[in-house]
Amino acid sequence: MTIRLVLAGCGNMGYAMLAGWLKSAKLEPSAVFVVEPNAELRQRAKHLGCRATADAAGIPADAVPDLVVIAVKPQVIREVTAQYKRFGDGRTSFLSIAAGTPVATFEEILGELAPVIRCMPNTPAAIGKGMMVVFSNPLVSDDVRRFVAELLSASGVVTTIDDEGLMDAVTAVSGSGPAYVFHFIEALTVAAEKAGLPTETAKLLAMQTVFGAASLASESGEEPGVLRQQVTSPNGTTAAALAVLMGGDRLTKLVTEAVEAARLRSIELGK
Template identity: 45%
Template sequence: MSDGQLPRSLVLAGAGKMGGAMLEGWLGAGLPDGAARVLDPAPSEAMAALARAGRIRLGAEAGAALPEVLVLAIKPQGLDEAAAALRANAGPQTLVVSILAGKTVADLKRALPEAQAVVRAMPNLPAAIGQGATGAYASPGTSDAQKATADRLLACNGVVEWVGDEALIDAVTALSGSGPAYVFHLVEAMAKAGEAAGLEPGLAGRLARATVTGAGALLAQSDLAAGTLRENVTSKGGTTAAALEVLMGPDGLTPLLTRAVAAAKRRAGELSG
């Protein structure tokens, strides 16, 4: 989408693993020293070190001007308890970016009644190393400039894809939000299959891990579709073709993952209420 700018002022509520990773991405992308203020009841030593170095500010500041952006990275179940303190950082012109799983735009506006522009985002674990996949939705009160700012912030941690219907955030959660766990389990399953074929467990695990990480790196560097890459490594009548007859059969990987993603989407809807 259109090029967005990093905000001049930002409040990050919650600097745990994901919030902290996002902050590191913003600072690495050029967020000015002191532009970010972090609200966390128990800041980590990493946050304290950034504050000592003048990179960020820690804690509430009496009389502080409303920030351009408020990013919510607290535990979802803590929203209601934190709402009173957060309201001082969310005015009509403030862009609210939330990564709180299960908290809808309506939930966020009830907690922060002056907020007009709300973006819901669902990052995933690889965001911690700048390789994340984030799905995002912008509420109707969000301007194009604010959406571009949100896109710029989220892109500091990887790929960003926007959906036009908030209900699709549940599908994003089921596919990419939970997806890293599916890949990790694939490595486990491949290792077990290698053991069953006669390999020593440690060797099977190392080969499975290297195979998946290598295939992922190749996929990231190639412009070819995943299906084309699969075809390119499959010789007619060969060993890969024999395995794919099982994996692509009626009880194979696609129907299995379809059921798994549907189950995750269903649960995401239940958590959203």
């Protein structure tokens, strides 16, 4: 059987992406070979119909995959990537979804012929609602770029950047961004409870309001500022609340400070 893709790591993100590829028929299970040392995680890959092994040595000796996807934690990235050095002759491309690990690290390990793609996904990719940002080294062919974009589209929206240095900003905005939104839901829930609403009602109102507002912003075609103005009647309840959030650019400054802190930490972790 032909192996088109090797997935190195079948944890939460790797498994979610794999399930998306198969569900959307972007890949057939027979075209995927999974390498996962954890027996339980390896078994669930087999349940999807994929072949799986505990380490890279289990990949057939004559295999030349189109793509090796590195989906492991940054702490073990060097150790894991080194196991695939035999595919570094230029015929196989590599896609990494490990946060903070630069393309240069993979080039150092795999050799100067390896086409390398770096992707920063976020956790909503697990339900097909993610944001994936991609950077490729010059060795990646147009066909491979299209193939990878097609695969990643099963997990959400895909865009590219030409300057890898911007990946730290990407990490700070869309990589860490879901946590900011989750915390806003938490804060809105607390505020709702303090306003007298029962806990379950407060949770429902906070979560559905954020979901509905984000969906409207995505689907309406209007700028978020226009949508905000449409909700805000002069001297009304929304205006009173926004006077608190927007007074002195309070919320914008706070979010900007938070993103900058995340960006600087991303730079530190990548060294």
